[in-house]
Amino acid sequence: MNTTPVMPSAEEEIWRYSRIGELDLTAFAPGAARTETVNAGALRATGTHAGVAMETPADVFAALNREHGNEIALVVPRGHAVEQVIEVVHHVEADGTVSYPRLVIDAGEDSEVTVVERFVSSDSVTALVVPVLEVRAARSARVNYVAVNQLGTRTWQIGHQQAVGHRDSTIRLNTVALGGDYARVRAEARLVEQGASAQQLALYFASGTQMHDFRTLQHHVAPRTHSDLLFKGAVGGSARSVYTGLIHIAKNAAHSEAFQTNRNLTLGEGAWAESVPNLEIETNEVKCSHASTVGSIEDDHRFYLESRGVPPEVAERLIVSGFFNDVLERMPRGVDVEPLRRAVADKLAAEAVLTAGAAS
């Protein structure tokens, strides 16, 4: 790069609580992740399709991605229901590099597609990955997307998911975040025509010194649109997490419904989670709710299981797994959640995040 891009600062609201101040972009050499795709077949399109959902890059990282990104574009023809789940896997392998993977899903009228995108690196790789997802669902299209962050503990991620839903379309944006050092996702759904619907779902689990950072937007631009968001996270050890979410219902979006729930479990004495829900509603005729909690495992839950004879550490494991099961059980059909369930269980076991022995 000839010019050094101007980095945002944590003074800006959208970067509040973030670790952006620690980032030195010049420390990373340009690189590319090794990307594999499964079942994409004839849907792979040539040329760039960037801009189908994010007309102009939303911030400096999206702009860098637009400039340097390696794009995979999936264009689903009108009326076509893709039966098999498409998988896109990015292996971040080169130490000291920054990569800019871009996935564009452009679903034609009345089409259906499910895509799982995984980000993988080993704990020994120091790297930065700046992914962008763009989803456009045309009239009556159904798009299911699952992002899985299985990055190593020295990899940073600053990601952006941007989806736009047209008339009567259904978009489901799902995220499972287990990895990364500092891993951030800005997840935004814009409902631009009547009857469009978006569901956003996330499971995040940080341990050790990891930090997960989510900024969500449910943007209702057209009338009779529907959005539902459920984000559930846990932090153990001295890990941190941030969730800030905005429901924005524009003046023109009467008779819309928007729901937002963020639940956080703090498992360690030194763990910290922040949850900031926001509503911005410009019309009266809407149905909206938001709920947000941060807390440790409830005593009542613990006592119920222990009163059956379940030892405390097992009870905690069951409760935390159950907390996440609640999300996994809502994943799109066809997506194999067993490996995700196992990954959560392994992380619970390996990181020894549970406090039962020490605290009680």
Place this chain on the structure above:
Amino acid sequence: MSTLEIKGLRAAVGDKEILKGIDLTVRSGEVHAIMGPNGAGKSTLSAVIMGKPGYTVLGGTVTLDGEDMLALPTWQRAVRGLHLVMQYPTEVPGVHVDEVLVEALAARGRDTAALAGIIDAEARRINFDPELVTRALNVDLSGGEKKRNETLQLGVLEPRIAILDELDSGLDIDALRDCARRVEAATHENNLGVLAITHYVRLLEELKPDVVHILSDGRIVKTGGSELADTLERDGYAAFV
């Protein structure tokens, strides 16, 4: 043969003394009913026996076959053979009953290979939809389903002494009959000892008590046979409080 022996038990919630000296002995195969008006300390008694957080024991002892229960954490009391059927079974999102039973049996060193069949048979005995066993604990269950779920767990875990905290609250007459009969059967089949805490007599029509205690203001004020429940039904608590 097992014996749950409670002697001089005193307990407080915060600064307020609720149990003011309880003496009670329940042996295998016996059904004891504890009846009393609201605020008498009935639920506190069950919570303290099981070690629920938020209660302070001020004095007295609780032993099972001579072993000090108050010195043990809750889960070990359960493993030793105490079982609490809760008045308001807790909803635990995403945790399934069968998973809990696997871990509960494993903690007791018992085999879990045949568990699915046992759950199925237990569910059928009490007209509980076995499908509900694979759902999150008590989430979206009706009052009757919750109590059937509690009773199913009791049937699978085969405790020595069961404490039923208002088994009869929040459930319909059919569910009450199914649950009460299952507990009654366990007193014969497994020699289960029962401490049934209740506000109303209707539970005792299915679950025949050998002994009835009246609890008032943290003390047992009267102990008698099953005829005591009939007297209560006729005259109310006024004569005893």
